[in-house]
Amino acid sequence: MHEWALTEGVIATATRFAEQNGLTEVTEVVVMVGELQQVEHEVLQFAFQQLKIPLFKNAEFVLRPQPAKFKCRNCGHEWSFTSEGMTEEVSEAIHFVPEMAHVYIKCSECGSPDFEVVEGRGVWLVTIKGVKGHE
Amino acid sequence: MSDPRIAIIEKRFEDVGRVIAVTSGKGGVGKSMVATALALSLARMGHRVGLLDLDFTSPSTHVIMGVEGLYPEEDYGIVPPLAHGLRYMSIVHYSAEEPAPLRGEDVSNAIIELLAITRWQELDYLIIDMPPGIGDATLDTIRLIPRIEFIVVTTPSRVAYESVKRLLLLLNDLKKPVIGVLENMVMEPSGYVKSEVESLCLTYMGAIDYDEKLEETIGSPDRLMKTSFSKQLRKLVQGL
Numbered sequence: 001m002h003e004w005a006l007t008e009g010v011i012a013t014a015t016r017f018a019e020q021n022g023l024t025e026v027t028e029v030v031v032m033v034g035e036l037q038q039v040e041h042e043v044l045q046f047a048f049q050q051l052k053i054p055l056f057k058n059a060e061f062v063l064r065p066q067p068a069k070f071k072c073r074n075c076g077h078e079w080s081f082t083s084e085g086m087t088e089e090v091s092e093a094i095h096f097v098p099e100m101a102h103v104y105i106k107c108s109e110c111g112s113p114d115f116e117v118v119e120g121r122g123v124w125l126v127t128i129k130g131v132k133g134h135e
Numbered sequence: 136m137s138d139p140r141i142a143i144i145e146k147r148f149e150d151v152g153r154v155i156a157v158t159s160g161k162g163g164v165g166k167s168m169v170a171t172a173l174a175l176s177l178a179r180m181g182h183r184v185g186l187l188d189l190d191f192t193s194p195s196t197h198v199i200m201g202v203e204g205l206y207p208e209e210d211y212g213i214v215p216p217l218a219h220g221l222r223y224m225s226i227v228h229y230s231a232e233e234p235a236p237l238r239g240e241d242v243s244n245a246i247i248e249l250l251a252i253t254r255w256q257e258l259d260y261l262i263i264d265m266p267p268g269i270g271d272a273t274l275d276t277i278r279l280i281p282r283i284e285f286i287v288v289t290t291p292s293r294v295a296y297e298s299v300k301r302l303l304l305l306l307n308d309l310k311k312p313v314i315g316v317l318e319n320m321v322m323e324p325s326g327y328v329k330s331e332v333e334s335l336c337l338t339y340m341g342a343i344d345y346d347e348k349l350e351e352t353i354g355s356p357d358r359l360m361k362t363s364f365s366k367q368l369r370k371l372v373q374g375l
Contacts, residue, residue, distance in 0.1 A: 005212035005252040008146070009139035016142055032136070093229035096213060096252065099245035102237055103230045113236045122248070125137040 002096060003039050006123045007047035011056070014128050018055055023130035026059045030127045034120040036068035036081055038095045044123075059130075068120030070105070074112035081105075081120065098122050140251035145281050147212075147250060150257045151185070154280055155314065155375070158265035158273070159288040160298035165319040166190075166288045168349070170264040171199045172365045173286075173372060175356050178220040182259040185215065187249075188225035189266050189276060191235055191242050196264050197227050201354030212254040219356045224253055239271035246272055250279060260375075269305055277309060284312045286340070286372075289328060290320045296328055303335055315340035317371060341371040 014029050029048075033039055041063050048061040068081035083091055086104075093100040098121050102113050148154065157170035167190065174186040188196040197203065200219055207213040207228055215224040226235060226245065237245065246266070255261060263280075266272035277283060285306055289299040299316070306313055315338035318328045322345045332339040343364055352358035359365055 002209055002212060002252055005143070005254070006139065008212075009141075009143035009251055012142035012146070013137055013139045017137070031139075096207075097226070097229050097245050097248050099237055099241045099248070100229050100235070102241060103233045103235050113234075114238075121244070123139060125139045 003043040004047045004051075006039065007044055007051055010123065010125055011048070011051055011053070013125050015053065015055060017128050018130055021130075022132050023055075023128075024133035026056050026128060026130040028060045028062060028127070028129040029056070029125070030062045030064060032064045032066050032124045032126050034066050034068055034098070034122045034124070036094065036098045036101060036117060036120050037122045038083065038091060039123065041065070064126065066120045069118045070101075070107075070115045071118050072107035072110060072112055073114045073116060075107060075110040077107055077109035078118070079108050138247070140247050141279065144247075144250045144279050147253060147255065148261075148281050151255050151261045152259040153375070154261045154263065154283045155286060156263040156265050156276070156280075156283050157286050157288060158302065159267075159295075160269060160300070160302035161289070161295040162267050164288050164290045164295055164299075166267075167195045167264050168199060168364070169286070169288050169317065169319065169368065170262050171196045171356075172359060172368050174221050174260070174262040175200075175219060175360060176365060176369050176372070177260050177262070177375075179360065183222075183257060184220070185222035185224070185255050185258045185261040186218075186264070187215075187253075187261060188223075188227075188264045189246055189249075189272065190264050191226045191237060191245060191266065191272070193267070194225050194227050196223075197225055199353060199359070200356050203227075207253075210254065212252045214254050214256065222256060222258065224249065242266065243271040243275045246275060247279065269302055277306075277311060284314050286314050287316045288319050289316060291318060291323070291325055291328055291342075293327065296331060300331065300335075303332075303337065307335070313337055314375070317368075318342040320345045341367075343367045343371070
């Protein structure tokens with residue numbers, strides 16, 4: 001459950017933000033989940049429910065999937081990620097370290113491994129909503 | 136938007152005693168060999184030791200130790216496998232023998248990912264084979280790893296030391312502790328590196344002679360530990 005480690009990061013970051021901004025209760029945490037990392041949304045949700053501290057008691061954990069897109073630095077070709085035809089080993093390597101895409105994926109036009117992951121790499125914290133305590 | 140990985144890195148190092156990064160401003164000075172021999176030596180003294188290879192574009196500690204086919208265990212993150220008594224983490228667990236053509240930002244991102252998800256078990260020492268140079272990867276490693284201390288490796292060459300000196304000045308600017316400078320591959324003692332290091336008010340740890348038999352030990356930690364290189368290294372790091 002590598003998702004567990006990522007969720008710990010989300011909670012630690014959200015907690016820090018809530019503390020810095022005087023939130024006494026967090027009501028919503030929105031997380032963008034990049035397709036390239038191939039994390040399981042159900043496991044992220046489960047980890048959030050298990051790991052959440054009282055500050056997040058009533059918080060909704062919203063996951064927004066983001067498709068992964070690449071742009072070749074050599075020929076400019078743009079294409080989308082697909083895990084079709086990928087072996088389990090390769091899929092796992094990219095799951096744990098998305099930069100391994102540069103080891104196993106090549107530009108579908110010119111074959112270069114030098115491409116940019118334009119979007120959809122991994123997990124990002126987008127917004128946090130909450131209730132401010134009385135001053 | 137915020138990167139959720141950064142906030143969890145400090146927690147990952149909670150059970151790690153000393154974090155010692157072996158680094159150099161110049162390639163080819165024996166940084167990976169020193170890092171590997173240091174980790175193996177500490178482990179053979181009975182300490183619990185981890186070895187983290189952050190030289191992602193040219194990983195080599197696995198070659199020095201003769202390790203292949205290891206894979207981390209997935210357990211609420213990833214747990215580094217054991218290699219010759221070390222908790223061992225390297226990008227080669229995922230890239231195998233394929234080249235990893237990563238740009239600076241990608242190396243940095245991959246390092247952050249590994250730091251955030253790797254669950255080191257209880258360790259007395261974590262030895263890090265640092266990324267080369269003073270680019271994104273080095274700066275992020277220095278910024279993110281708590282309690283990091285440095286052993287800086289050079290050779291007697293003025294060409295090597297000029298780059299090493301820039302790294303030492305950077306570490307000084309960043310207010311990071313330098314355990315000392317280790318002079319490797321010495322063929323003719325000259326005193327040049329010692330006086331230069333001491334002029335910066337830093338510790339000159341000592342010299343290790345050029346060991347022409349070292350290459351023959353690649354792939355065999357047992358043989359590596361018996362070399363004069365390893366014996367001299369152990370003497371220089373006795374006080375750690």
